[in-house]
Amino acid sequence: EDQVTQSPEALRLQEGESSSLNCSYTVSGLRGLFWYRQDPGKGPEFLFTLYSAGEEKEKERLKATLTKKESFLHITAPKPEDSATYLCAVWGSWGKLQFGAGTQVVVTP
C-alpha cells in the first residue's frame, strides 16, 4: 500500500527564515509526486509535479526536489503570505493520489 509521511507536522518561521519540509514515501511504481498548498477553507492549489529522482522545480520562493525515497520543499526567505498547509501526494500504479497529512506553516513578520 502506498504511504506518504510528511514532517514536521507544523512549522513556525520568522519572515526571511528559510526552511525545508520533508515528504517520505513508499509507492508501487511512482508515476509522479505532487506538492500542493492549501489555505483554510479552500481547495488545494497546485505547486509542482516531480516525475523522477534528481528532478528539481522552482517557483518564486519555493523549490521542490525528489529522491527515490523522499521529496523536499524548500522555502527560501519566506513571507507571511507563504503561511499555509503544504500537502505532498504520490501518484502510483493504482492511478490515484495518496496524500500525506500535511505540514502547517506559519510565517510571522
Place this chain on the structure above:
Amino acid sequence: GAVVSQHPSRVICKSGTSVKIECRSLDFQATTMFWYRQFPKQSLMLMATSNEGSKATYEQGVEKDKFLINHASLTLSTLTVTSAHPEDSSFYICSARDERQSYEQYFGPGTRLTVT
C-alpha cells in the same frame, strides 16, 4: 495552471434532503475526475474516481447509493449526496486530471456542506 470550478461553494440543507455539487474543468477536458472529502485539520480522503461515460469507482467504505456520481461530459462531474444526514456535513473537493501532457491534477475550491 488549469482551472477547476465547483458550485455551490457552500450549502445548508435539512436532514433527509438531497444535495447536488457540480465540478467543472474550465479550460481543459478531463476524462478522469476525483471526489474527496476533508474533515477539519485532516488531509484529503478520496471518495471516488469518476470516468467520463462510465460508472464511478468508489473507495472502500464509501456508500455508492448515498454518494451518486455522474460524469456525463468531459468537463462536468456531479456528486449528489442523497438523504443527507448531519454526519454527512463536511468539506467536499473535486479534482480533475489534465491529460493533455503532464497528467497534473487540479482541485476545485471546495463545497462546504452543512446538514441540519
